[in-house]
Amino acid sequence: MIANLVPDELWDRIAPLMPARPVRRHRHPGRLPVPDRVALAGIVYVLRKGVAWRDVPASVVGCSGVTVWRRLRDWTEAGLWPRLQAALLTELRRADLLDLDDCAVDGSHVRALKGGITSAPRPSIVPGPAPSTT
Template structure:
């Protein structure tokens, strides 16, 4: 197994969250189970390179791509990835590396070559099948939550579900934080109804308006979401959607967000 695929810091945080391995049968036990860290290396290899699961090199990774896919399926169904992301956000807040005062939200289109759940005709890609990644980030571009929808879903329809999906972020004394103070967004979110809903939640909406000349100054804060999408789509398995199952693609998105959080921790410690 290539050690660079699963660094020690990542494994230390993932291992406690994994479900226990099933007990081996006493009679006809079959092959030995591939170690969890080796299977995670297979998942990381596919996530980084974008190769098909069947083409993952077993001699490099340490297990077949099919084994890695099955472990991804099992761990996704067990809810490992959102718990990993929440744990890393807590670490960032404890280290004073998370700024929840100003957050930004946006969506990004990706092609969906294999179809599946949450796929629709993309309005920016000649109605080809596509999906959307929706993201909320803090002031430094750290992803707080990510969601997957069909390519034909309007960005604003996911605004409230995204806010609801932000995990309770602990790390400091007092109540855990679950919402930003101010939320920045582009003109795609320019609906007075959603401004009122944000105010009701105690969040100040700072949303660009249609027809207003360029130069509002909102881009000074809102721009951070664009590099975050670039970081996310550096994982080649996410720049184009190949997974037919939406939950598995969502799991890979959450794993990628966790890795981005871990990089931020490493840079500052």
């Protein structure tokens, strides 16, 4: 199932961008970490199926949804997603496969200024001063 969620060709592009795993302690090393590809397959599973993290089937993906969520958090803090997006967009541009005729921009990608920049003062929408309550 992992190969269906994260094909070999995609993994070969993504693997070099992954942050380095911390070195395990020699004494009391704890459990082996879940491989990055398995965690990425869990993230793709959640995106495709629209399930909650707790509903990720460990038998299908290879790890629990909590593990997948933690890895997503760690990769987000490490800045993986902007690097991955830039690398894949660059590859698409080089192959002349990037078509920006149909694209969407929202506030998560472009800073939305509060009210924008205006040269004239804005008229008040209040009809007059409020009466005093004293």
